[in-house]
């Protein structure tokens with residue numbers, strides 16, 4: 001969502017970069033053959049079911065599946081197995097980032113995900129380069145995560161995304177909405193992405209048409225549709241915390257009137273942000289426990305998931321908190337870095353609510369971000385299913401690395417480390433229909449071996465010792481090599497920023 005705030009659109013920069021660069025170039029860092037069994041000996045398993053950690057266990061992986069998980073003394077290890085010393089280490093299921101916008105540059109995003117233990121991603125704005133990339137990753141031609149890919153973003157008309165390099169379709173009415181859903185199905189989208197400025201009429205048509213063609217829909221809660229209504233008609237996940245909390249406000253009626261009155265020019269995302277910002281603050285300040293209980297109950301009952309993307313919100317709410325010398329910037333091409341800097345400057349320059357200068361904005365935004373964290377904690381306490389997602393492609397949101405930031409922010413919001421791990425493993429894998437997302441025999445061989453206990457301190461998920469992705473081992477030496485290659489690729493990237501042809 002941060003793409004809203006730069007001239008080119010930050011999301012657009014992520015999407016556009018490298019679309020032309022990757023295709024046809026030889027894959028670097030060829031993955032090792034996945035035929036070799038792997039054994040992690042005498043380790044602690046946090047199996048992703050929510051059960052307490054199991055100590056002194058051995059995990060055996062073979063043929064892309066988990067072959068055995070058992071007590072170290074009793075579990076047979078194949079003689080040909082590659083062995084990892086698991087003592088003082090912790091095994092968790094492969095991590096999932098449920099909100100990414102990858103560039104399609106095979107040399108940057110896919111390796112960054114897997115070296116960080118992110119073995120599955122959900123792509124939130126589909127374009128042909130992502131489908132091409134997935135075919136090659138799935139064929140074992142290069143390392144990368146499993147991916148589930150959205151349609152182009154379906155927005156209302158005029159769209160916030162016009163001219164911003166993001167693959168989108170603006171739909172003016174129910175007829176156009178149905179046509180867009182049919183086209184998404186034909187084009188092979190895994191689900192339909194809905195967006196902010198859809199009218200209630202177009203939105204209802206999307207809900208109906210997706211059911212007909214057998215696709216899910218997920219994305220933003222449109223300004224024009226209360227989250228409870230969207231949940232009832234089947235939106236499977238709600239991304240970000242922009243209008244979701246209008247429905248938990250004691251002031252909902254007047255906030256809805258103000259939302260309906262927002263008018264924007266095509267591509268005027270900054271104008272939308274200026275309009276929405278004071279409404280968000282009002283909604284947050286008038287959060288009502290009784291209304292919230294009702295809303296959260298509906299979401300939980302409908303199995304509607306919430307992806308808070310606190311990582312993105314922190315950048316947008318608190319641009320001054322961003323470390324512009326972040327060492328992870330070495331993995332970001334110069335063109336993208338420049339666009340991020342411009343975007344950050346734009347964010348800092350947004351005046352915020354009418355009548356309040358920049359000085360006022362800082363205090364208000366710190367307050368707003370605090371409200372976001374409390375909202376997430378309240379939703380979690382009410383058993384709303386949560387998903388960990390970051391919004392890579394937006395400014396200062398790093399593929400792979402930032403998922404660990406999100407986990408930390410969710411714990412700081414008041415969730416337990418175990419709950420947060422589940423929101424990044426079992427729950428998203430089951431949401432996506434990709435398996436159990438657990439360390440159990442028969443499960444997918446997507447695992448992360450950590451050097452320290454993530455339940456003691458969630459920041460320990462960053463201490464990745466090794467990753468197993470589809471049964472292939474990425475050990476410490478290979479991780480280092482892959483990171484060095486990404487750094488080199490970012491330095492020599494001739495990526496140009498341009499509009500995706502599928503808009």
Ligand SMILES: [Zn+2]
Pocket residue numbers: 001099100101124391
């Ligand atoms: Zn997004």
